[in-house]
Amino acid sequence: MPAPRPPLGCAGRFSLAWARFGHARGAGYLDLGNFRARHWRPALRAVGLDYRPPYALRHTYAAFSIAAGISLFALARRMGTSVEMIDQTYGHLAPDADEWESGRLDAFDARENAAGGHVLGTRD
Secondary structure, eight states: OOOOOOOBOGGGOBOTTEEEEEETTEEEEEEHHHHIIIIIHHHHHHTTOOOOOTTHHHHHHHHHHHHTTOOHHHHHHHHTSOHHHHHHHHGGGOTTHHHHHHHHHHHHHHHHHHTTSOTTSOOO
16 A cells, blocks of 8 residues: 655645655655654653653754754754854854863864874974
């Protein structure tokens, strides 16, 4: 039996209420409304959390990644967006970014000086 065709939204595009996933027997569709009702809401109730959409996990992931010191460049690649957008949306979560960067550069400079100024394999 073929996978059900997702409903069409505005201008003939697929509705955002459906997400496409591949599996061993071909591609199928996940109805996000059913997922929320059958799995998401019961899981939130089970752990005592107020309702929040699954998309909120994206923000949690970004916030935790920044707190863990993941670079904005790496985070942008992982999340499929630009560094500029990550900075605009989550930059306020990294108030010590300048201090952290300065510390990293100082550590690099100390290693370079300890190695006679040739850490990168370059010579003047």
